Amino acid sequence: MIPLRHLVSAAATAALLMACNNGDASVPAKADASAVTQTSVRTSPVAAETSTGFASETKTFRDWTAICDNGNDCAAYGPAEDNGGFVMVKLAAGPDAQPQVLADSWALDAGTELIRLDIDGRNYSGKTENRGEFNILTIDRPSDQLMSALAHGRAMRLSAKGETVPVSLTGAAAAFLWIDERQGRLGTPTALIRKGTRSARSVPAAPALPRVTVAAPATQRDLPKALSPHVTSLPQARECAALYENTDNGRNDWAVHRLGADVLLWELPCGAGAYNFSQAYVISANDGSNPQAVDFPTPRGPIDSLVNSDFDSATNTLSAFGKGRGLGDCGSMGSWAWTGREFRLLSENNMSDCLGLHWDLWPSTWRTAR
CATH class of the missing domain: 2.60.40.1880 (Invasion associated locus B (IalB) protein)
Structure with missing residues (x-):
């Protein structure tokens, strides 16, 4: 059997290895739409996050x-x-x-x-x-x-x-x-x-872990009933619609969530397979204006989609589970939190080879203080 590293596409593998900020307590809990479009989709290099001296x-x-x-x-x-x-x-x-x-x-x-x-x-x-x-x-x-x-x-x-x-x-x-x-x-x-x-x-003590401050959850009332044309005008949204194997040009599985008073998170289907479904994310104002595709930072550079992801509005977190095969014994799992300005990695576990290891036991590749 061939190891996962030779089987899984680069997008599916990369989608779940993220970086987080060390000590971001000063980040505001909410950001207005203009601030979001300027900062939330731009993230600092992962090297800047490893202030303890230990990289994954x-x-x-x-x-x-x-x-x-x-x-x-x-x-x-x-x-x-x-x-x-x-x-x-x-x-x-x-x-x-x-x-x-x-x-x-x-x-x-x-x-x-x-x-x-x-x-x-x-x-x-x-x-x-x-x-x-x-x-x-x-x-x-x-x-x-x-x-x-x-x-x-x-x-x-x-x-x-x-x-x-x-x-x-x-x-x-x-x-x-x-x-x-x-x-x-x-x-x-x-x-x-x-x-x-x-x-x-x-023997040195375990290093201090990065801390991520999660923004308070926002109300999910009065969300848009239709996908904003501002969002669909983005090049990535058009690419996702062309990639997604579904009816209605891939637009019937979209979702929208509120991150803040005037900040929406749009979830767009962006590719489908037997057991892996990828999603791209866009942030905008409540009326869909100023849309910005979210780039998620990883130790290998930013990526623009996640695999089998889900947003939990009660905790302002995203989770994802990219499977190397249907059994789910290999791949990558991760979770990210919305800080009020951007998503930061909370945890990641990775198993590159399909050997029959339950996901609860996969090696950790990134952790934050809880």
Whole structure:
């Protein structure tokens, strides 16, 4: 099975990795239409948001992938044979954090049976829990012996009901070393791979996370009953209408929400597939004038649409879930808040490879303080 990074379109993948502002308490809760059209669609580079010194980063080490978010929480995972499952190690930032090992293989059809993890003939036990269509083996506070086996072992496998699936260990040691270096664990008892006698208290604390001030929700009464011609005159709106596979030139699935006293958010369908539906967003005054297409910032640059997105007027937040395939075990999830002037990222989780990992367990790539 081909990894998601080769399957998903750039638009669908990029749509869900956003940046947020660090400490925007001075941003007004509301903005008038003129202010919105001048500022809300222009965002600062993501580099300016990582004032803690930690950027979200993903590294590939042979068969293993390692991911650390802006708060320095990290995860590393390796694929089972034919991408039929995974073994993942998660480790939060800070001196008191403990690793967690997760594993599953959708190819095993384990049902409620315990999934076994064996390395070089030795079994490492844990608990198996059901998450929808997935059964996850979880080993909390794994032993030093298990972590050493993951880093230096020769052969790993998952098994259930008499079936066995090999899982690659190639690259695990390098992924662990990169995490240890990034989190400042090398030479301490908390290191994943290169332990030592240096005090665990020398491990840096988790960095402060960015804060996003969410604007107070606005009333949704007296919203427009028709799509404004000012909005449809935008080049992006015309492009979306041409792309969207629906009747009436793609204009019958639009929606509108109120962000402030004189600020509307228009949601336009902008492409459809088997399980991914993209939306573009436009901000305008109440009469539709001064429309501006919203560009959402990402670490790779701004994008102009989201995937499977939904606006919650009660919390002034947008959420999106771009699926790598219909099973929903890979892709990207994100949520953004309206600050009164622009949308800022609240959280993002990403799983680039389709390995049967439930979305609740996807590695974090961006977080904000709550």
